[in-house]
Amino acid sequence: MSSSRTGLARAPRPLGSRLLRLTAVVAAVAVAAGGLVVGAQPAPAVAAPSAASATSASGADFDPGFIISDANFYASNAMTGTQIQSFLNSKGGSCTGSNCLKVKKVASNTRAADKYCGRYAGASSESTATIIQKVSAACGVSAMVMLVILEKEQSLVTYSGNPSNERLGRAMGYACPDTTNGACDASYYGLFNQLYSSAHQMKVYGTSSFFNWYPVGKVSNVLYNPNSACGSSPVRIQNKATAALYYYTPYQPNAAALRNMYGTGDSCSAYGNRNFFRLYTDWFGSTTGDVKPFGKLEAVSFVKAGTARVKGWAIDPDTADPIAVHVYVDGRYSKAATASVSRADVGRAHPRYGAAHGFSIDIPKTTAKSHQFCVYGINVGFGSNTQLGCRTFTMSSDPQGRLDAVTSPAAGKATVTGWALDPNASRSIGVQIYADGRKVATVTADRSRPDIGRAYPDWGPARGYSATVSLPPGKHSFCAYGMNIGGGQSARLGPCKTATVASASSASEASPKGRFELLEHRSAGLLYAKGWALDPSTSAATKVRVSVDGKTVATVNATANRPDVGRAYPSAGPYRGWTAVLSGMNPGTYAICATAVNAGDGKDVALPSCRTATVSTTWPQGRVDNVTSTTAGRVDISGWALDADLKTKPITVDIRIDGVSRGVVTASTARPDIARAFPASGANHGFTANVRGVRAGSHEVCAVARSAGGVGGDTPLNCRTVTVR
Numbered sequence: 001m002s003s004s005r006t007g008l009a010r011a012p013r014p015l016g017s018r019l020l021r022l023t024a025v026v027a028a029v030a031v032a033a034g035g036l037v038v039g040a041q042p043a044p045a046v047a048a049p050s051a052a053s054a055t056s057a058s059g060a061d062f063d064p065g066f067i068i069s070d071a072n073f074y075a076s077n078a079m080t081g082t083q084i085q086s087f088l089n090s091k092g093g094s095c096t097g098s099n100c101l102k103v104k105k106v107a108s109n110t111r112a113a114d115k116y117c118g119r120y121a122g123a124s125s126e127s128t129a130t131i132i133q134k135v136s137a138a139c140g141v142s143a144m145v146m147l148v149i150l151e152k153e154q155s156l157v158t159y160s161g162n163p164s165n166e167r168l169g170r171a172m173g174y175a176c177p178d179t180t181n182g183a184c185d186a187s188y189y190g191l192f193n194q195l196y197s198s199a200h201q202m203k204v205y206g207t208s209s210f211f212n213w214y215p216v217g218k219v220s221n222v223l224y225n226p227n228s229a230c231g232s233s234p235v236r237i238q239n240k241a242t243a244a245l246y247y248y249t250p251y252q253p254n255a256a257a258l259r260n261m262y263g264t265g266d267s268c269s270a271y272g273n274r275n276f277f278r279l280y281t282d283w284f285g286s287t288t289g290d291v292k293p294f295g296k297l298e299a300v301s302f303v304k305a306g307t308a309r310v311k312g313w314a315i316d317p318d319t320a321d322p323i324a325v326h327v328y329v330d331g332r333y334s335k336a337a338t339a340s341v342s343r344a345d346v347g348r349a350h351p352r353y354g355a356a357h358g359f360s361i362d363i364p365k366t367t368a369k370s371h372q373f374c375v376y377g378i379n380v381g382f383g384s385n386t387q388l389g390c391r392t393f394t395m396s397s398d399p400q401g402r403l404d405a406v407t408s409p410a411a412g413k414a415t416v417t418g419w420a421l422d423p424n425a426s427r428s429i430g431v432q433i434y435a436d437g438r439k440v441a442t443v444t445a446d447r448s449r450p451d452i453g454r455a456y457p458d459w460g461p462a463r464g465y466s467a468t469v470s471l472p473p474g475k476h477s478f479c480a481y482g483m484n485i486g487g488g489q490s491a492r493l494g495p496c497k498t499a500t501v502a503s504a505s506s507a508s509e510a511s512p513k514g515r516f517e518l519l520e521h522r523s524a525g526l527l528y529a530k531g532w533a534l535d536p537s538t539s540a541a542t543k544v545r546v547s548v549d550g551k552t553v554a555t556v557n558a559t560a561n562r563p564d565v566g567r568a569y570p571s572a573g574p575y576r577g578w579t580a581v582l583s584g585m586n587p588g589t590y591a592i593c594a595t596a597v598n599a600g601d602g603k604d605v606a607l608p609s610c611r612t613a614t615v616s617t618t619w620p621q622g623r624v625d626n627v628t629s630t631t632a633g634r635v636d637i638s639g640w641a642l643d644a645d646l647k648t649k650p651i652t653v654d655i656r657i658d659g660v661s662r663g664v665v666t667a668s669t670a671r672p673d674i675a676r677a678f679p680a681s682g683a684n685h686g687f688t689a690n691v692r693g694v695r696a697g698s699h700e701v702c703a704v705a706r707s708a709g710g711v712g713g714d715t716p717l718n719c720r721t722v723t724v725r
Contacts, residue, residue, distance in 0.1 A: 056281075056282065057261050057277060057278040057281035057282055058261065059253075059257075059258030059259055059260075059261050059274075060258075061281075062253065062258055062274065062277050063288075064222065064233075064235045064252045064253075064273075065235045065236045065237055065238045065242060066238040066239065066242055066288060066317070067241070067242045067245050067273060067276065067277055067287060068145075068241050068242065068245070068276075068277070068280065068287040068288060069239065069241065069287065069288040069317075070206075070239045070240055070241045072142060072144070072145075072241070072280075072287060072288065073141070073142055073145055073202075073240075073241030073244070074140050074141060074142065074203075074206070074240075074241065075142040075144075076136055076137050076139075076140040076141070076142070077136075077137070078136065078142040078143050078144045078145075079133070079136070079142075079143040079144060080133065081129050081130055081132075081133040082129075084129040084132050084133055084143055084147070085102070085127065085129035087147065088101050088102040088128065088129055088157065089102050091157045091158050092157060092158065092159065094158075094160040094161075095158075095159050095160060095161065095162070095163070096161060096162055097161065097162025097163075098162070099162050099163045099164070099165065099167075099168055100159070100162065100163065101128045101150070101156055101157060101159075102128070103127075104127070104128050104168070104191065105125045105126060105127050105128075106125070106126065106128075106131075106190070106191050106192050107122070107123070107124050107125060107126070107192070108120070108122040108123055108126050108131055108134075108192045108196075109122045109192065109193075109196075110122035111138075111196060112698075114698065114721060115207070116139065116200055116203040116204055116207060117138045117139040117140075117196075117199070117200050117203060118137070118138040118139070119138065120134060120135065120138045120196065121134075126192075128191065131191070131192055131195055131196075132146050132147070132195060135195050135196050135199045136199070138199075139196075139199040139200055139202070139203050140203060141199040141202050141203065144280065144283070144284045145202075145280070146172075146195065146198070146199060147283070148276055148279045148280045148283065149172050149173075149198060149276070150171055150172065151279055152272065152275045152276050152279060153170070153171065153172055153173035154167050154168075154170065154171055154172075154173070156168070156171055168190075168191045169189045169190055169191070169194070170189070170194065171191050171194040171195065172194040172195060172197075172198035173194075173198075174188050174194050174197050174198040174201065175187070175188040175197065176188075185625070187626075201248075202244050202248070204719065205240070205243065205244035205247045205248070206240040206241070206243070206244055208719065209659070210659075210702050210704075210716040210719060211243075211247055211716060212716070213715075213716075214237045214242075214243040214246045214247065215237065215243075216237050216238070216239060216240055216243055217236070217237070217238070218236065218237065219234045219235065219236045219237075219581060219583070220234070220235055220237055220526070221233070221234055221235070221526050221583060221584075222234075222235045222246060222250070222251070222252045223250065223251050223252070223270075224251060224252060224253070224254040224268050224269070224270060225251060225254070225268045225269070225270050226251070226270070227268065230254070230267075230268035231268075233252070234583050234584075235252065245273055245276060246273070248272075249270075249272035249273055249276075251270035251272065251273065252270070252273060253265070253269060253270060253271065253273060253274035254266070254268055254269050254270075256268070256269050257269035257270070257271060257274050258274065261274070261278050262278070286317075288317040292316075292377070292379060292384055292385070292386040293314055293315060293316040293317075293323060293377030293378070293379055293380075293385070293386045293388075294314070294315055294317075294377070294386065294388075295312060295313045295314035295315055295325075295339070295357070295377055295386075295388045296312045296313060296388055296389055297310060297311075297312040297373070297374070297375040297388045297389030297390065297391060298311050298312040298313070298389075299311045299312070299391075299455065300373045300391045300393040301393075301400075301455055301456060302395070302400060302423045302456065303362050303456070303458055306364065306365060306366060306367075306395075307362055307363065307364045307365075307366060308362070308363045308366045308371070308373065308393060308395060309360060309361065309362050309363070310327055310359075310360075310361050310363065310373050310375060310391075311358070311359065311360045311361075311455075312358070312359055312375060312388060312389070313339060313343050313346045313357045313358045313359065314339040314357060314359060314375075314377040314388055315339075315346075315350060315353050315357050315377075316377065316379060316380040317353075319380050320353045320354055321380075322338045322339050322340035322356055322357060323338070323339055323357075323377060323378055323379075323380055324336055324337070324338055324339070324377075324378040325337055325338070325339050325359050325361070325375055325376065325377055325378065325388070326375070326376045326378060327361055327363060327373065327374070327375055328373070328374045328375075328376070329363060329366070329371050329372070329373055329374075330371055330372055331372070331374075334363055335361055335363060337359055337361045338359070339357050339358060339359040339377075340356050340357070340358075340359075341356070341357075341358035341359055341360055342355045342356055342358065343355050343356075343357060343358035346358060359375075366395050367395060369394065369395060370392060370393070370394040370395075371392070371393060371394075371395060372390055372391070372392050373390065373391050373392075373393060374387060374389070374390040375387070375388045375389060375390075376388060397422075397423055397424050397486065397488035398422075398423075398482075398484060398488040398489055398490070398491040399420055399421065399422045399429055399482025399483065399484055399485075399488070399490065399491050399493070400420070400421055400422075400423065400482070400491075400493075401418060401419050401420030401421060401431075401445070401463070401480070401482050401493035401494065402418050402419060402420075402493050402494035403416065403417075403418040403478065403479065403480040403493050403494050403495070403496065403497055404417050404418040404419070404540075405417050405418075405497075405538060405539060405540045406478050406497050406499035406538070406539060407499070407537050407538040407540075407599055407600040408499065408500060408501045408502040408510060408537040408538075408600045409468070409537075409600050410502070410600075411473065411502050411503050412470055412471065412472070412473060412501060412502075412503070413468055413469070413470060413471075413501065413502075414435070414468070414469055414471050414476065414478070414499065414501050415466060415467070415468045416433050416441075416466070416467050416468075416469070416478055416480065417464070417465065417466045418431075418464070418465055418480055418493055418494070419445060419449050419452045419463045419464050419465065419493075420445040420463060420465060420480070420482040420493055421445070421452070421456060421459050421463045421482075422482065422484060422485045422486070422488070423488075424485060424486035424488065425485040425486060426459065427485075428444050428445050428446040428462060428463065429444070429445055429482055429483050429484075429485055430442055430443070430444055430445070430482075430483035431443050431444070431445050431465045431467075431480055431481065431482055431483065431493070432480070432481045432483065433467045433469065433478065433479075433480055434478070434479045434480070434481070435469065435471055435476050435477070435478055436476050436477055437477075440467075440469045440471070441467040441469050443465050443466070443467045444465065445462075445463050445464060445465040445482070446462045446463075446464075446465075447462065447463075447464035447465060447466060448461050448462060448464060449461050449462075449463050449464035452464065465480075471501045472501065473500075473501050473502060473503030474500065474501060474503075475498060475499070475500050475501075475571070476498070476499065476500075476501060477496055477497075477498050478496060478497050478498070478499060479492060479496040480492070480493040480494075481493060497539055498539075498571065499537075499538070499539060500536050500537065500571075502536075502537060502600065502602070510535075510536055510537045510600060510602035511535075511536075511598055511602030511603050511604075511605050512533055512534065512535040512536075512542050512596030512597070512598055512599075512602070512604070512605045513533065513534055513535075513536070513569075513596070513605070514531060514532050514533030514534060514542070514544070514558070514576075514594075514596050514605070514607045515531050515532060515533075515607055515608060516529065516531045516592075516593070516594040516607040516608065516609060516610070516611065517530055517531045517532070518530040518531070519592055519611040519613055521613060521614075521615065521707075526581070526582070526583050526584075526585070527581075527582040527583075527585060527592070527613055527615065528579065528580075528581060528582075529546055529579070529580040529582065529592060529594065529611075530577070530578065530579050530580075531544070531577070531578055531594060531607060532558060532562050532565045532576045532577050532578065533558040533576060533578060533596040533607065534558065534565070534569060534572040534576045535596070535598065535599045535600065535602070536572075536602075537598075537599055537600030537602060538599045538600055539572075539573075540599065541557040541558055541559045541575070541576075542557070542558045542576070542596055542597065542599065543555055543556070543557055543558075543596075543597040543599075544556050544557075544558055544578045544580070544594055544595065544596055544597065544607070545594065545595045545597060546580040546582070546592065546593070546594050547592070547593045547594075547595070548582065548585075548590050548591070548592055549590055549591050550591070550593075553582060554580045554581075554582065555597075556578050556579065556580050557578065558575075558576050558577060558578040558596075559575050559576075559577070559578070560575065560576075560577030560578060560579060561574050561575055561577060562574050562575070562576050562577035565577065580594075585615045586615065587615055588614070588615055589612060589613070589614045589615075590612070590613050590614075590615065591610055591611075591612055592610065592611050592612070592613055593606065593607075593610040593611075594606075594607040594610075595607065619643070619707065619715050620641060620642065620643040620651055620705035620706065620707050620714070620715040621641070621642065621643075621644075621705065621715060622639060622640050622641030622642060622653070622667065622685075622703070622705045622715070622717050623639050623640055623641075623717055623718060624637060624638075624639040624701065624702070624703050624717050624718050624719070624720055625638050625639045625640070626638045626639070626720075627701045627720040627721075627722045628722065629694075629722050629723065629724045629725060631725075632696070632724070632725045633692060633693055633694055633695070633696070633724065633725075634690055634691065634692050634694065634724075635657065635690065635691045635694050635699070635701060635722055635724060636688070636689070636690045637655055637687075637688065637689045637690070637691070637701060637703070638686070638687065638688045638689075639653075639667075639686070639687055639703060639717065640667060640671050640674050640685050640686045640687065641653050641667040641685060641687060641703070641705040641717065642667065642674065642678060642681045642685040642705075643705070643707060643708060644678070644680070644681060645708075646708055647680060647681060647682075648681055648682040648684065649708070650666050650667050650668035650684060650685060651666075651667055651685075651705060651706055651707070651708050652664050652665065652666050652667070652706045652708075653665050653666075653667050653687050653689075653703050653704065653705055653706065653717075654703065654704040654706060654714075655689050655691060655701070655702075655703055656701070656702045656703065656704065657691060657694060657699050657700070657701055657702075658699055658700055659700075659702075662691045663689060663691060664706075665687050665688070665689045666687065667685050667686060667687035667705075668684050668685070668686075668687070669684065669685075669686035669687065669688065670683045670684055670686065671683050671684075671685055671686035674686065694724045695724065696724050696725060697723065697724060698721060698722070698723050698724075699721070699722055699723075699724060700719050700720075700721055701719060701720050701721070701722055702716065702717065702718070702719040702720075703716075703717040703718075704716050704717065705717055
């Protein structure tokens with residue numbers, strides 16, 4: 001059975017079966033919209049998108065983590081019925097016969113509204129264009145996307161001659177096996193069923209909690225090919241639409257497929273998502289063109305007296321070139337600049353666009369009072385201007401700085417560190433340290449702080465301070481004050497901090513605390529380790545080293561929000577959780593351990609408890625074939641499931657109704673079709689189940705294939721809706 005359509009299991013997919021016509025095409029539908037004209041001092045208002053234009057797709061533009069924007073994918077009003085019909089007429093000019101999409105009419109069924117799609121009113125005879133438009137409106141999936149999938153799967157939009165009934169019957173490739181020559185699931189066979197079911201499933205992928213192995217905003221390993229020997233690479237899935245495409249076709253194109261966008265790659269190439277990107281781009285323009293600029297206003301700081309500096313970065317998905325940014329002060333336009341400063345961190349996070357997207361803008365003649373600074377990214381092509389952030393900053397001539405941390409390096413000792421400068425002075429200034437309201441030290445802020453030098457280049461890096469003082473063991477409140485030079489007055493350097501000074505008898509109490517709580521096998525070759533850690537000697541984040549078989553493979557900071565830890569240790573606060581992602585692991589069994597790194601008095605602590613993980617490159621797969629309810633209060637379910645790691649040994653399947661487990665069955669009944677598709681696993685992998693006591697009404701029935709090969713690895717199968725009498 002195919003995972004490329006239903007998004008259920010990761011079953012192999014024959015790579016050549018969906019290779020499309022290798023001819024560039026031009027869109028016949030013009031998407032009309034207003035334009036944005038940017039004047040010398042434009043207001044930061046939302047502007048109408050500019051007109052889309054078809055382009056020739058380039059492999060360099062394909063971003064595996066952002067194939068298409070949510071706005072483009074889930075646009076229910078992307079095309080009118082007339083536009084769809086015109087498009088089919090244009091693209092299907094060489095199609096002859098009654099089965100051509102431009103002339104084909106079929107009966108459609110009324111579909112009741114559910115939480116994914118609105119009601120579809122059926123008719124005895126409807127044109128293909130009408131069905132596409134109505135399904136798009138009901139399910140909120142773009143007609144452009146549906147046209148592209150029709151072409152990607154069966155070349156039906158540009159078909160020459162008269163397409164067969166079989167080709168129409170599996171038009172969207174939904175619930176049709178790739179691994180055998182068997183027919184599609186009869187429940188979804190036929191042009192209308194294919195169009196509606198495919199769009200409905202795309203909405204399920206974007207909203208159902210059962211589809212979670214390509215989590216949005218996180219990194220997942222995505223295969224290049226059903227042959228696992230071809231490898232994979234980590235991909236940060238940036239939106240729901242991209243995740244939906246991977247659930248439908250779970251492979252990304254490799255470099256060879258992207259180099260030859262209109263032809264074939266190599267033996268490890270897969271083409272489904274590449275062809276989707278290529279066709280959409282050729283027909284309708286950029287897949288992400290209506291996405292607004294994105295970025296961040298990161299900091300506002302002094303440059304010198306009367307001058308503020310705003311820093312950050314900005315990108316427009318329509319272009320890799322630097323874009324314009326505008327600064328507003330207290331709601332009034334102040335200055336424009338180009339976000340072209342090299343930012344290696346931005347380039348690493350967004351490699352498609354490169355590093356030249358930072359900005360650092362000086363705003364002169366800023367009076368000595370509190371101001372609001374806002375920065376806007378100026379849109380290119382589709383989309384509209386975007387506010388990148390606002391910050392309130394007080395311009396003054398008083399000393400600036402911060403008390404960064406207080407640690408207890410030894411019994412009866414406290415070390416206070418931070419930075420300080422005076423906007424009116426080039427030389428280092430004095431800093432006074434107070435503990436519990438009493439001055440305990442005076443030092444000079446002349447230590448090297450390269451980060452401060454980068455933020456305040458006119459003053460340079462020699463602005464750090466550090467003072468070690470003797471205090472009784474226990475909790476103390478620490479404050480730091482910068483000594484004024486010239487205009488202004490001395491000022492406290494940021495908020496005060498409370499820290500515990502260690503005693504000789506409490507060295508162990510000063511050591512880090514925490515736990516290694518969870519180890520999950522999220523996908524092939526990928527482990528997630530989680531827990532919490534804190535160090536009583538410091539308010540700074542505690543570092544955690546994660547080791548595999550005794551070798552450190554990752555060091556992370558415990559900074560994630562953990563309210564339970566905050567309640568248990570109120571002085572430490574809640575931001576003490578940690579997560580380590582261990583990717584690219586080969587199959588095998590490993591010992592995973594975590595160690596909290598000591599920061600002051602005390603010693604490193606091994607977090608309980610080490611865990612054993614068996615990493616697999618093959619996860620369970622399967623399918624819910626049928627769900628019926630012929631008896632009041634009863635639901636009957638059948639399907640199949642197997643784990644290739646276990647060869648012929650059966651696995652268990654968890655049956656869930658409306659998200660609640662209603663029983664576990666063993667997939668061990670004979671299924672000759674499965675034996676043909678997976679000869680190494682044999683036939684005994686079918687399952688049947690009946691659940692009684694189900695209340696009357698509509699229910700979502702799902703299944704999860706349980707892994708028996710190691711930690712994690714359970715695979716959610718597909719869901720079906722059934723009405724119980």
